[in-house]
Amino acid sequence: MIFGTFDILHLGHIDFFKQAKQHGNFLSVVLATDERVAEIKGTPPMHTQAERKQMLEAMRDIDAVILGDSTDVYRAIKERRPEVIALGYDQRHFVDKLEQVLKDECLEKTRIVRLLPYKPEHHKSGKIRDYVEKQI
Numbered sequence: 001m002i003f004g005t006f007d008i009l010h011l012g013h014i015d016f017f018k019q020a021k022q023h024g025n026f027l028s029v030v031l032a033t034d035e036r037v038a039e040i041k042g043t044p045p046m047h048t049q050a051e052r053k054q055m056l057e058a059m060r061d062i063d064a065v066i067l068g069d070s071t072d073v074y075r076a077i078k079e080r081r082p083e084v085i086a087l088g089y090d091q092r093h094f095v096d097k098l099e100q101v102l103k104d105e106c107l108e109k110t111r112i113v114r115l116l117p118y119k120p121e122h123h124k125s126g127k128i129r130d131y132v133e134k135q136i
Contacts, residue, residue, distance in 0.1 A: 001030060029062050031053055036073075074101045
């Protein structure tokens with residue numbers, strides 16, 4: 001299971017999906033809602049949650065796309081009970097309580113893995129968004 005906004009899909013995301021898929025045979029993506037993205041990033045996503053979901057569903061390494069819960073960011077974990085949670089190299093939001101949630105939900109066997117970056121100097125959504133906005 002992985003989590004994210006996935007507003008501007010790029011090669012870093014594709015590598016992220018491939019790395020995550022290597023840790024299991026079924027990859028679930030929990031997609032942040034538009035409201036959650038605006039709350040965390042301070043600006044709404046360029047693409048709606050429906051558009052982002054559609055883009056992710058078209059990716060061959062992804063088996064299921066789940067829209068995140070607006071009140072409980074850990075709901076998908078509690079309901080789906082993944083064997084592995086793969087975090088991006090720079091993923092920081094909602095990670096601080098993750099181990100406690102796993103313990104509270106009797107999911108101590110769920111492994112948390114931190115994945116490697118893929119050319120972060122080029123393939124990072126914030127940098128791409130900044131570049132695109134400067135061109136407009």
